[in-house]
Amino acid sequence: MTSLLADAGAGAYAVGYxxxxxxxxxxxxxxAAEESRSPVIVGFNGMFLCSPQRVVRERLExxxxxxxxxxxxxxxPVAIIFxxxxxxxxxxxxxxxxxxxxxxxxxxLGHDEQVGRVRDLVAxxxxxxxxxxxxxxxxxxxxxxPGVPTDPQQAGAFVEATGIxxxxxxxxxxxxxxxxxxxxxxxxLRRIGEAVDRPLVLHGGSGxxxxxxxxxxxxxxxxxxxxxxxxxxxxxxxxxxLDNAGDRVDIHDLFGRGTATDAMAAGRIAVKERVLDFxxxxxxxxxx
Numbered sequence: 118m119t120s121l122l123a124d125a126g127a128g129a130y131a132v133g134y135x136x137x138x139x140x141x142x143x144x145x146x147x148x149a150a151e152e153s154r155s156p157v158i159v160g161f162n163g164m165f166l167c168s169p170q171r172v173v174r175e176r177l178e179x180x181x182x183x184x185x186x187x188x189x190x191x192x193x194p195v196a197i198i199f200x201x202x203x204x205x206x207x208x209x210x211x212x213x214x215x216x217x218x219x220x221x222x223x224x225x226l227g228h229d230e231q232v233g234r235v236r237d238l239v240a241x242x243x244x245x246x247x248x249x250x251x252x253x254x255x256x257x258x259x260x261x262x263p264g265v266p267t268d269p270q271q272a273g274a275f276v277e278a279t280g281i282x283x284x285x286x287x288x289x290x291x292x293x294x295x296x297x298x299x300x301x302x303x304x305x306l307r308r309i310g311e312a313v314d315r316p317l318v319l320h321g322g323s324g325x326x327x328x329x330x331x332x333x334x335x336x337x338x339x340x341x342x343x344x345x346x347x348x349x350x351x352x353x354x355x356x357x358x359l360d361n362a363g364d365r366v367d368i369h370d371l372f373g374r375g376t377a378t379d380a381m382a383a384g385r386i387a388v389k390e391r392v393l394d395f396x397x398x399x400x401x402x403x404x405x
Contacts, residue, residue, distance in 0.1 A: 118196040118218040118248045119282055121156055122316040122339040130400040131334050133322070134158035134198060135392050136344035138165070141381050142351060143183060145388035147191050153393055153402040156194040158340065159184055163202025163211060164222065177207070181214035193405035198250070200342070208238060212247045220250040220285070228271070235279040243280070251275070252285035256321055258292030266305060273312035283340065284309075285318040293345045294324025301325065303332050310337035318342065322395070330398050343395055347388050354387035355380045 125132050135157065137143040143159060150157035161184070166175045181199075188195035199211035201222040208219045221238055223231050239249045253272045257264035267287045276284055286309045289301040299321060310317055316339035319325060323346035325333075330341075358380035362371050370378045396402050 121194055121196045125339040126316060128404060129334060130404055131339050131341055132156050132158055132401055133395050133399055134340055134342045135347060136162055141385040142388050143187050145385045146392055147187050149389045149392035150193045153396050154193060154405040155396045155401045156405050158196045158198055159187055160198035160200050163199045163207060167202060167204050167207045177211050178214045181216050185215050205234060209241055212242055212245055218248040218250060224255060232278050239280045248282035250283035250285055250318055251281045254287030256287055256290060256292045267309055269308040269312040272309055276313050276315055283318050284313045284315045285320055290319050290321035291324050292321050298326040299324045301329055303329060306333060306336045327398055341399060347391055350387040350391045351384040354383040358383040
């Protein structure tokens with residue numbers, strides 16, 4: 118991850134983290150990266166995978182090995198991440214399972230406790246050649262209103278105290294925005310970039326204004342996170358395939374055969390096309 122983002126910073130582009138949730142979405146991200154010759158970041162959401170509300174227990178080893186297999190099979194540079202988790206034991210398990218980067222996410226936690234927990238995770242990760250991303254501030258969205266912007270001075274002190282490798286900034290970006298764009302503060306982002314000697318990350322990339330991307334990269338952003346827009350594309354494509362099939366299509370042609378009527382293939386193609394759109398915005402096409 119650190120070398121991937123160092124190259125991005127030197128080349129004045131950003132790399133997308135396109136969050137997956139199953140094999141089709143993971144393969145779609147790799148498909149797009151190879152088609153456009155772009156470096157890319159793949160991975161899964163730790164808060165989702167480890168949620169006590171999940172109706173079936175997930176095995177982190179499977180998700181880690183799936184991500185690693187995708188990275189090793191790809192013909193472009195790929196980094197992997199276990200994104201956004203508030204369970205330190207699960208984060209350590211993810212590192213042990215093979216995730217190369219992790220992101221602890223502690224909504225509402227006090228500053229001093231957050232520093233201590235992140236510092237401990239950094240020590241654990243670095244001893245195993247893994248990297249850590251962390252955030253100061255709180256994004257709006259996912260039931261959290263309003264967000265709390267990053268304080269640049271506090272951000273600089275946080276990085277120094279914890280030794281994290283990537284810093285996630287909050288400048289008005291919003292999680293899971295389905296329509297419209299977020300009102301982002303690029304002047305604040307520039308101050309954060311001046312205070313933090315690390316690659317910057319912006320979550321909530323689905324609703325980040327396209328017109329602000331180039332300036333954000335100039336401020337030090339090397340990684341954008343995309344999730345919601347991909348799931349919307351996947352849902353719409355699968356729904357269309359199911360609607361078109363009705364009861365007339367052989368069930369194997371609808372699920373698993375990979376023909377023109379396959380709903381899972383339709384979802385994969387739709388996700389790939391959305392990823393390609395974002396890669397163009399990030400100026401990373403042809404950089405692999």
